[in-house]
Amino acid sequence: MRYAMAIDTKKCVGCNDCVVACQIENKVPEGFCRDWVVEAVSGTYPNLELEYRSERCHHCANAPCVRCCPTGSSHIVEGGIVLVDHDKCIGCGACIASCPYDARYPHPDGYVDKCTFCIHKVRKGEQPACVSVCPTNCLYFGDLDDPNSEVSKKIKERKYKRLKTEAGTDPQLYFLI
């Protein structure tokens, strides 16, 4: 099993619904976020292009945050989901410094927190909160090892890119372009 998310940058309108849904679902404290939307402009004037990207932890297959954690609090569970065990975390920040995507934040209660792919819902067979709330249906979550999952199909059909692959993390967010 290899959980992944495909994000359709052509369909995303940058409404931030995913961000709000996540904050409510996961009780993310005010001022912080587990997912966010990047509005990126590229090119040289007048040939500019705008892209919306809903981003979160990339649940890297080669996760530096897990490697750097001195207490074993950051760990990998089924399907490659990267989690933080709040009771083991000492809040040293090693994982924050090691994540090239800046996906983690220090929770005011002391431990470090980040996207879990809503594993509590996934285990019940549901979709992550951001996926189920997206009004344009541009987020797809599922098992890459299953050729019939929506993620697998999208990745096969469409062109995609992954972010900062040169950092060697083998990220599992696929941005459809």
Add this chain to the structure above:
Amino acid sequence: MEEELIISGRMNDRVDPTLNIWHWEIPFYLFVGGLAAGILFFAAFYYLNGKEKDYPTAVKIAPMFTPFLLILGLIALFLDLNHKLYFWRLYTTIRLESPMSWGAWTLMVVTPLSFIWSAIHLKEVFPKWDWKFEVINKLEQFFINHKKHLAWLMAVFAVLLGIYTGVLLRAFNARPLWNTSILGPLFLASGLSAGAAVVVLLTKNELERKLFSKIDIIIIVAELFFIIHMFMGLLASTQVQIEAAQLFLDGPYTLPFWIFVVFLGMLVPALLEFLELRGQRIPAVIPVALILMGNVMLRFVIVYAGQASRYLY
């Protein structure tokens, strides 16, 4: 190059636009850790070479400061933790892949060693010293009998601690500036030079001062070599590494780095010590203070600039 301009990120000024997770605590800890490592290394090295009598400051007196330095470092580390009450979790796991875990365990060995080393020399440094309890006298005798083993352990762990202060940062490959293997040797050299400088300051023995001034000059030359090497490495690498080097070549860290670290912290004190060896009268405190200042600045600049360096989208 078609560069992306990020218009809005996660709208979280506590994380964006640059990572800002480590403040004064980590560079301070890296400084005192490196300094203690330097002092302890020279103490063990010259003891093992049978130079205890020739270089009493290096072997006996300077190490007396290391327990305090290490405790200050530990306090700083502790202050840096967000989840302070859980700090003991560091010692319920050994994680070979995590440099922080290495560091925590290295400190766990070095700190008691520094206490023991200081304790067994107290009677020599303060002749009136009295342990009051027979048990402690016995314990002291036990360690004195095993002084050679202690010294070996101390030499090895001092080097580990010194290298570790650089390797800690090197492990974070998300920060291109830190992602260079030269940081380990550079920080080790810098800690050794600080340790030698402290000996120069404390000693009353002409021979010892000359030796440690010379050591300092040699190490500073090595450090300069490492720094040049660091930039060569970064500039010959990928775009993100080149941009990381730009922070020092034409960016916000250019002045602090070249003026405080390289010029005032290395070149000037090396020159002063050189003149002193040539017979000029220069108060030892000036080059020593400059070296220590340069040491602190090196850690601060590297830790802060590293957090400002990042991968492109």
